[in-house]
Amino acid sequence: MARQNYDPSTIEPRWQAFWDEHQTFRTPGPGDRDFDPKKPKYYVLDMFPYPSGSGLHVGHPEGYTATDILARWKRMQGYNVLHPMGWDAFGLPAEQHAIKTGTHPREETAKNIARFKSQLKSLGLSYDWSREINTTDPGYYKWTQWIFARLYEKGLAYLAEVPVWWCEALGTVLANEEVIDGRSERGDHPCEKRPMRQWMLRITAYAERLLDDLELVEWPESIKAMQRTWIGKSEGARIRFAVEGARDPDGDGFEVFTTRPDTLFGVTYMVLAPEHPLVDAITTDDRRAAVEDYRRVAAQKSDLDRTDLNKDKSGVFTGAYAQNPVFPDDDPRSRVPIWIADYVLMSYGTGAIMAVPGGDDRDFDFAVQHGLDIVTVVQPPAGTAPDKSVERERNGVTETVTCFHGEGTAVHSSSPVLTIDGLRKQDAIARVIAWLQERGIGEAQTNYRLRDWLFSRQRYWGEPFPVLHLEDGTHRLVPDAMLPVMPPELTDFAPSGNMEPPLAKATDWVQTSDPDTGAPARRELNTMPQWAGSCWYYLRFMDPHNEDAAFSKEAERYWGPIDLYVGGAEHAVLHLLYARFWHKVLFDLGVVSTKEPFQRLFNQGMVLSWAYKDARGALIPVDEAEEKDGKFFHVKTREPLERIVAKMSKSLKNVSSPDDIIERWGADTMRLYEMFMGPLEASTPWNPDDLPGVHRFLQRVWRLYVPEGDVGEVAVVHPALLREGDADDPELEKALHKAIQKVTHDLERMQFNTAISAMMVFVNEATKKHDALTRSQALRFVTLLAPFAPHLAEDLWRRLGHDASLTYESWPTFDEKLLVEAEVELAVQVLGKVRGKIVVAADAAQPAIVDAAKQAVATQLEGKTIVKEIVVPGRLVNFVVR
RNA sequence: GCGAGAGUGGCGGAAUCGGCAGACGCGGCGGACUUAAAAUCCGCUCCCGCUAUCGGGGUCCGGGUUCGAGUCCCGGCUCUCGCACCA
Structure with a gap:
């Protein structure tokens, strides 16, 4: 170890202490004396964690490192960066612990927070800890209650x-x-x-x-899609049906919701949810026993039992009939039996449906199972088959019945009172709704799957x-x-x-x-759910110590909305929907100035791990498998195993702790590895064998600056790096500009893995030309590296002769002109296959390029006629020959 | 079933607008340094072919468009995530 000069265990705590002591990351805001309102703002936020008793796992730092890199980068670009952290600290685990031990949950929570905080600090994350908030702090939840009061x-x-x-x-x-x-x-x-x-x-x-406002935000499409599904808007009509005879107490009948009012002529029965309030009243005496039995069984099932891939469409007839208003009273089709069935949910729409087995899969299955009429009222377009087709025997007759739920033309939809035959879906729907409205028995209606919270x-x-x-x-x-x-x-x-x-x-x-x-x-004896505190914490961060308001208007106007919000996709619906809801209420009250809280959302992928699977498909924990010649075997049974990617879990013994990684390799290596694993949005297995790779990169950087033998205690660099004004080696200079360009570009697109790769390319180049590195290059590269490996960068910065932190140094720039190559290598293709290479001046004229290319592939062209020459500047030449 | 996304070497992954597939890293092989090892540095490493400045094949499978397809279009398979009798 003596010669391993790069020693994160001495460097990192030193810089963490320095940042604390100098409050390097304190961010002044509106109202602070040292606040500069002329600078642009950047608010980058992590979804704050629940401080669990088990501390951080390696999944947490992935998103945190990414936002930290962006925060540090934006600071160097001259932004006022708001980058805070806090604790979603109300929650069940602390309470359960309190029940078990009798200690106040406050104590356990405080302990866990202290642990989390020290772990986050050990990663070198540049949070402004002066803005730390805790949802269980009375100074915080005072305002959670205040917002509830406004909702009330x-x-x-x-x-x-x-x-x-x-x-x-x-x-x-x-x-x-x-x-x-x-x-x-x-x-x-x-x-x-x-x-x-x-x-x-x-x-x-x-x-x-x-x-609607999902249109306003830059979120992953998948998350928007999930929210749309959750909200579940559907447009259709509400239609009132009368119940035949005197069975209905108020005579009001009942209402159904349907998205296909155009299929009203195809209604052959009605279904009420078993819990529908009208069921008791309309059930005939001879059906009462069956109906009661059915309702009892249904009551014991949850919604989920009822919906759970249950192909069996159970239900019973109530004995009552409804009247279909599109037919005259004397038309037998106007009389439709009313059933109850648990495939209709009381919690959606009106708890009652009109069943159109010819146009709805569920109604079709039910009608087939119970021998009910099925009529076709929508003709599929020519060449389109129905969605379902069943041959059945009923009343001694064999018939083929079909179901089609797509768009088609209305058929068998005529009566003396209404005709829609021949109309396409949209026109038919509009016609029926207008007709219902004229008669006062229905109207257009929009329904949502979303329920109150x-x-x-x-x-x-x-x-x-x-x-x-x-x-x-x-x-x-x-x-x-x-x-x-x-x-x-x-x-x-x-x-x-x-x-x-x-x-x-x-x-x-x-x-x-x-x-x-x-x-x-x-x-009130109840308390609020954990979601409450997380519904507005991002606003409190803007002005966390305000005692007179949840936050000041000035702070909100300046910092809002969040420019980038990073967290796991598990919060795709609940947290993000609840917070958006509160935010809109606050917007309506004039308390916030933006319609949406989170302008841009980014979901980091999951950090996965390895596990093993035996021939039977059983999962095997990592400690029961071993590798031999690239194959995997069970330690005891010697059975061959297959290595698979799995979620980290205690049972598979594949959970990694950041503490161990930091202790062995250092925080900068940890940060770099988290970012180098792959794209941030991808879920990637954690592979400890890859850690030495990024660690070696940092060691190489160290050696580039620090002479061998220095153990990291004294400020020493290669003497050449203290000399001003040395001429830059042009090739190394170009390599540096390339790296700056690539890193800058990749940071804009949050492609951290390729940014790191670009720095590796530069360091490999610089290592080969060790003596050529100048002070100016050394300075610029340190600032380039700083957001990724801040401890190492700070240490080198100090060795280069600076007393202050490099946190607010300018981000290095690159010169486009320098990046232009004088000569370029072009591939020469014949019929799309690479047959040779040529090197030409970057500004070479097309005829010259073609001549050179022809020479390069002369043997391939022999005896052939060139039909076409394609020249893609800077890329290739392709000859199409015959 | 519906919706969203993915499939590239032994592994993690690159490839910005349709233009040299495999950057970078891991692992592997070879070399230098060393008494030796570690560390470090240098080189090679998609597969196959008499090991090679040559030829063939190759980005889940099958078609298509194009001078040219990992990338675009059509059809299919597999996997991941979400929703799932929402009328």
């Missing part, structure tokens, strides 16, 4: 008795999004639906804008609601002046078991009084 005032927060996912093991309700296949996303515990009185946020009121949790470790419940059953907000509402101090954090939240235990805290009237009041 706008009628966007309301209490509702809703069927919610209750998780017995976690002792709380969960949002739909937190339940996957009937099990909790966190902890994988079983969950069930129960009706409870909950706070809801009316995000559906913003559905249209959340959809279940906003309460039965937890301790979350923001208390600023709400008081009065004895008359009404509720009111806690006045803004009395915020924050802080949670009571507890020692026992366990749920009470009777579905009461843990806050109910603090009876002194719960019992309070109306601050205006003095009347007795009870505090």
Whole structure:
């Protein structure tokens, strides 16, 4: 080790301490004395982490390093860079730990934050720690509560008795999004639906804008597509159907939602969701037992059981009939049976559908299974086959029935009251809607799949609601002046078991009084979900210490919106949609000045790892496999194994910790490797065998500057690098300009891997011409490297004779003219195959190039006629011959 | 099923507008230095062919457009992610 002069373990802590001490990355903002409003701003943000007990894994630093490089680069380009970090620190794990140990979740959270912070600092990330925020800080959640109060005032927060996912093991309700296949996303515990009185946020009121304004942002198309799907806009019509006879109490009938009102003539039955309120009233006595049975079974199934790839279309007839208004009463087709079936969900549309088996796959399957009529009302275009076709026997007759849900022409769609035969889909839809409207039995309607947001949790470790419940059953907000509402101090954090939240235990805290009237009041027992704090943290970073407002208008006007937001795709829908929703509400209130919070979004890929698979397909942990001659075998059974790429998991024993990497190789190597693995958006396996490669690169840089024998304690460089005014070797100078150009260009496109490769090319070149490197070149290369390997760069900068950090030095420039080659090598092709090479002057005239090319491939051209000559300047010459 | 994306050496990955496929790194092979090893430096490394300044093949598969296709078009296969009875 003695000769390994480049020693990150001494350099890196030294510079981290220097940056701390000098507050190198403190960013002044509007209102600060040293703020310069003339400089352009750049706000680059990482999705802040939940400080879990297990610390950082190697996936975290991937995105953090990328944004850090951009932040450092933009500083060198003269921007005011806002690059903060904080903690999404309310959350279930800390609470569960508190339940187990009896210690306050605050303590565990503080411990985890300290660990995370020291890990982030050890990576040399240039956050402005003076802006650090923590969602569990009363000074922060005061404003989370304040925003909730604004939502409440706008009628966007309301209490509702809703069927919610209750998780017995976690002792709380969960949002739909937190339940996957009937099990909790966190902890994988079983969950069930129960009706409870909950706070809801009316995000559906913003559905249209959340959809439309996706046009305004630069996000990956895939994420936009996911949000669009989630919002799930569909346009169609609401149609009212009368129920035959006196079975319907109000005589109002019921409404359905359909996207295909043009298929109204094809309705052969109706379906109500089993929970539909009308079912009881319309069911005939002879069908009641069957209907009751069916409803009981359906009630035990969750939405997901009902939707889960369930090919079986169950349902029962209610005995009642509806009237199809497009047929006169005496037309038998006007009388359609009403069924209940669990393929219709109460939670979407009106909970009832008109079934058109000739035009809808699900209705078709149901009709086939239950022997219902199927009529064709849309003729597929010539040459197009129906989507489904089934031969069936019914009433002793064999018939072929078909289903077509594409665009076609209306057929069999005529009656004395309405005719749409021959119309194409769009025209037919418009005609039917107009007709329904004239008769007052329907109208155009837009529906969304998006539901209102279940906003309460039965937890301790979350923001208390600023709400008081009065004895008359009404509720009111806690006045803004009395915020924050802080949670009571507890020692026992366990749920009470009777579905009461843990806050109910603090009876002194719960019992309070109306601050205006003095009347007795009870505090809200629920707390907000973890999403609340992350809905607006990016705004608080702009002005984190403001005690009079969530943030100042000036700060928001200057810093907003976020120029670049980087995080994992797992937040594609929930966090990003919730935050956009709050932001739009704040926009409507005039609190923020931009319609969208995150102008540009970038999803980093996942850091994966290796694992092994045996012949049966079972996954084998890495410690049970070994390599021999490029093949892999099981350590014990000697079975051959296949190496696969898998997610990091404890069970596969393939999790890497950044701490180990930093200890062994240093933070700069870690940073470089994270960026060199591949494109940031790609998911790539973590391969520790590749670490020495980037480490060697940094060593080479070191040797370029520092004479052998210096152990990193003294400021020494090659004497030549302290001499001003040496003439640059033209080729090395050109190589440097090339590197500067490539790195600059690649940073603009966030292609960190190829930027690093460009620096490697330069360093390889410079190593070969070691003695040629001048001071001027050495200085420029250090600044080029600085965003990527800041510790090493700072150290070399100091050795080159500077006292201050290079953080605010200018980014190096390149000269286009220098990059122009005097001579270029062209490939000479015959019929598209490379047959020779020529070297010509870059500005050589075309005839001269062609002559040279002909000579180069003379043997290939012999006896052939040249039909065409193609010259691509700077690239190649191609002869087409016969 | 629907939507989005991907498929390039032994491995991670390059190839900016349709123009020399495989930059850079890992691994491998060879050499220099060394008593030796490590470290370092230099060279070679897509595959096949009598090891080569030559020829053939080659970017998931099959077609097409073009002087020229990893890149564009059509059809298919595989994988990843998201949604999934949303009427």
